[in-house]
Amino acid sequence: MSIINYAKREISFKIVYYGAGVVGKTANLQYIHQWLPDGNRGNLISLATGDERTLFFDFLPVSALSVRRFTAKFQLYTVPGQVHYNMTRKLVLRGVDGIVFVADSQWDRLRDNVDSFRNLEENLKEYEYDLDETPYVIQYNKRDLPNIAPIEYLEFLLNRRARRAPAFEAVAVGGKGVFDTLNTVSRMVVVSGFAREEGGAA
Amino acid sequence: MSMHEVAIHEDTARRISGVLANFLSESAAADVLLIDRSGQLLAQGDTARALDTVSLSALAAGAFSSTAAMARLLGEPEFTMLFHQGIKENIHVTAVDEDAILLATFDSRTTVGMVRLFAKEASAAIGAILLAARARADRGEGPAGPLQTGEVPTTFRARSASAVPLTRGGDS
Numbered sequence: 001m002s003i004i005n006y007a008k009r010e011i012s013f014k015i016v017y018y019g020a021g022v023v024g025k026t027a028n029l030q031y032i033h034q035w036l037p038d039g040n041r042g043n044l045i046s047l048a049t050g051d052e053r054t055l056f057f058d059f060l061p062v063s064a065l066s067v068r069r070f071t072a073k074f075q076l077y078t079v080p081g082q083v084h085y086n087m088t089r090k091l092v093l094r095g096v097d098g099i100v101f102v103a104d105s106q107w108d109r110l111r112d113n114v115d116s117f118r119n120l121e122e123n124l125k126e127y128e129y130d131l132d133e134t135p136y137v138i139q140y141n142k143r144d145l146p147n148i149a150p151i152e153y154l155e156f157l158l159n160r161r162a163r164r165a166p167a168f169e170a171v172a173v174g175g176k177g178v179f180d181t182l183n184t185v186s187r188m189v190v191v192s193g194f195a196r197e198e199g200g201a202a
Numbered sequence: 203m204s205m206h207e208v209a210i211h212e213d214t215a216r217r218i219s220g221v222l223a224n225f226l227s228e229s230a231a232a233d234v235l236l237i238d239r240s241g242q243l244l245a246q247g248d249t250a251r252a253l254d255t256v257s258l259s260a261l262a263a264g265a266f267s268s269t270a271a272m273a274r275l276l277g278e279p280e281f282t283m284l285f286h287q288g289i290k291e292n293i294h295v296t297a298v299d300e301d302a303i304l305l306a307t308f309d310s311r312t313t314v315g316m317v318r319l320f321a322k323e324a325s326a327a328i329g330a331i332l333l334a335a336r337a338r339a340d341r342g343e344g345p346a347g348p349l350q351t352g353e354v355p356t357t358f359r360a361r362s363a364s365a366v367p368l369t370r371g372g373d374s
Contacts, residue, residue, distance in 0.1 A: 002208075003210070003238060003242050004210065005215065005244075006209070006211045006212055007210060007211070007214075007215030007216075014240050014242065036358060036360065036361070042257065043254060045261065047264075056264055059241075059257065059261075061256045061257070064357045064358050067349065067353060067354065068353065075260065087271055092264075094239060094241075095239065095240020095242070096240075175360070179358055179359070179360055186358070191354060193207065194349045195349070
């Protein structure tokens with residue numbers, strides 16, 4: 001749900017990094033936080049357990065571009081990946097404008113990716129959001145590991161809806177693909193936000 | 203699709219500012235933030251100190267939504283108020299409407315009772331203003347019109363270009 005503030009000339013969007021446990025959602029935000037210029041980023045907040053698994057969410061506010069004299073701001077969130085945290089995962093999706101689905105490329109995590117993607121669709125439905133109408137991109141992470149599935153197979157599993165989502169190969173801990181993913185999803189939510197504004201809310 | 207945007211026009215912003223300023227003077231709270239339940243800051247009262255209001259908003263919305271989920275587990279529709287007590291500073295969060303919450307910070311210069319009393323009044327006033335603002339957004343009185351491809355600039359760049367190798371992928 002984009003928020004347009006005419007008084008401050010700001011438009012803000014919420015982007016959620018979604019995916020199974022330990023696929024690298026937090027690593028994306030950490031890399032972005034580390035490498036964005038200070039003026040473009042706020043504080044990175046992580047609500048994590050003692051073993052560094054996300055308990056509720058990670059949060060990183062970033063701002064970059066100026067569109068039609070508005071400053072576009074993006075609030076980046078991750079969800080907890082573990083299956084049993086579904087309730088908190090659902091809460092984070094509230095008001096989402098764009099989604100990055102982060103998949104683990106390793107063979108032994110394929111099932112977890114598929115389950116998480118289905119879980120995303122189900123949780124969106126609870127807010128009456130429809131994935132087909134929500135800007136989203138897919139990131140195939142951990143491409144540096146030895147036991148990974150080919151991209152074509154990952155695409156076959158996760159990117160087979162009528163509208164193919166933009167997809168990126170990534171090594172989030174090293175930064176590969178991280179900014180391409182962020183730039184694509186942020187551009188998509190901006191275009192979608194302005195298109196909605198034109199027609200009024202659906 | 204139920205996604206809808208909130209549009210805060212200048213006159214709406216002025217009216218909300220008026221309510222927030224009035225709240226601060228009546229309650230003697232230190233800060234006040236109006237927060238969308240998705241975690242985004244909608245407006246804030248004019249106070250002297252610099253707080254990380256963006257982070258506070260995201261965390262308060264998270265805390266409020268998780269207590270609402272706890273309420274539902276008990277069969278309550280929602281807990282309408284949250285109160286965190288610190289040694290010097292306290293936080294009071296109250297529901298404005300289904301989409302917004304009001305957060306106040308306060309210290310020993312006032313009491314939770316005073317904050318609660320005036321937060322309730324401020325919430326009702328802001329709820330009415332937001333209702334009108336949303337109705338306006340729903341009528342599509344927006345500024346914009348669809349963007350042309352060339353209007354969306356390249357967005358984020360890392361400080362060191364060499365750290366971000368290009369990858370395969372893109373729109374298709």
